Amino acid sequence: MSEHAIEFLRGWIGEKVHCQHSPVKIDTQAETLARECAAKAAEEGILLEDIQEEVGDIKELIASRLEEAAEAEQETHPDKPSE
Template sequence: MSEQAIKFLQEWIGEKCQAPAMPARIDEQAHTLARECTKEAAQAGIPLEDIQEEVGDIQELIALHLEDAAEADGPEPQGSTLPTDKQPDSKAQAETGPGNG
């Protein structure tokens, strides 16, 4: 596998394979992301065969990364529908919380 393909795959997975909103649907999300990755790799001039030569089934690899992300993220508090990067940080909440605003 070329260095270009390795770099592409590492960056793509790092950017796209975040903790899923619905962990029960990881297989569906992995399928969708695998298609997207294949398309973007082709646009970057990287044949899918180059990627598969090193990692095998790209959908399985993506599913593993999604599962790892879901486990690392842990259960979200009930009632929270915002992605973790959109959650207000605790310091901002403390400064603007009840009695401080």
């Protein structure tokens, strides 16, 4: 994957992927974000295939990051109820 594609993906995920508590919300959010990512990559002239060649399914990657963010949030704020 090109350096430009790598930097794009890192920046985009850092900006867009935030904590979700419910597994249903994570799946829905991941699907929505995967579509947004693909569209933004196309605007930047980055082929989705270039990204997927390196990271696999973008939806799965985003869902994984959402789950990690939810776990980190729960560890930081254990008294906060899950949605």
